[in-house]
Amino acid sequence: MDNNSIFIEKLRSSGLRPTKQRLKICKLLFQRKETFHFTVGDLSKILKHKFKEKISLATVYNTIHSFKKKGYLKEIAINSDKTYFDTNTSDHHHFLDVTTNELIDLDDKDVKKVSIIKKIPGKKIKSIEVLVKIENNN
Amino acid sequence: MDNNSIFIEKLRSSGLRPTKQRLKICKLLFQRKETFHFTVGDLSKILKHKFKEKISLATVYNTIHSFKKKGYLKEIAINSDKTYFDTNTSDHHHFLDVTTNELIDLDDKDVKKVSIIKKIPGKKIKSIEVLVKIENNN
């Protein structure tokens, strides 16, 4: 069973029809060892280069949003006008290199546990995200 | 010496001319006990209500950016299309209430120290920001 069939199955079992466009995007996003951090604009450009047939920008946006809703992608909060996504959906944190604007994954084991002492009545913690900004040594 | 004179002096010593507009924005931002989290759009609306004379949106943007550059404001990274600013420029973290989209300050003493174990050669840590997302207990 090749990757394509796996993607088709996965999509179908998520209630998403396995269209040509979605399969291409799956290939690009999930057929890689390393985590991938991207904006929808980035992704659209890469798709254009990699495949001959073009995928409409609107479709890329739609797809990324469905994937996010299904939990296959994570949105990342960094200081920016652009929205970044991450193929690593596990609980983890990030380095942001402010010199190059590059994002680097930070495993849970790379961060000593963060404990929040303050409590807000009626509220519960949903997630704890650590963003470590780094820059060049001068 | 009233607050206004203090603002005038502060602005001048930062190399910023104390204009009517900047002084009004200073009053609104810095004459308060509590930290203030806002977008430029928010601020513009509040200014419109509080003062009779209108301040152009472009001016509000310009001013906020100068203040940020001078270190009087901090930009906050939250998952959004909008850019948030914070009058608390000290090292601190935030709760983001995803139900109401409200931001709440988290003192350093409310967070047990975060230590980053991973090192990147040639890079040094500039800041560590923790964003704790909270939601209603169901």
Add this chain to the structure above:
DNA sequence: AGAGTAATTTATAATGATTCTAAAGTAGTG
């Protein structure tokens, strides 16, 4: 395989935040 339907894709328009522009106004200096 063909027909019917609901989901999907698409180009394009619309939106909304932010930045740019260039002209008019203002503060600081002498």
Add this chain to the structure above:
DNA sequence: CACTACTTTAGAATCATTATAAATTACTCT
């Protein structure tokens, strides 16, 4: 007061993202 550099301003421009509505495609049921 006059000069110059800094500011403000309205409006246009830009850029990411979302909405729209028509055309296309996937799936189901015969």
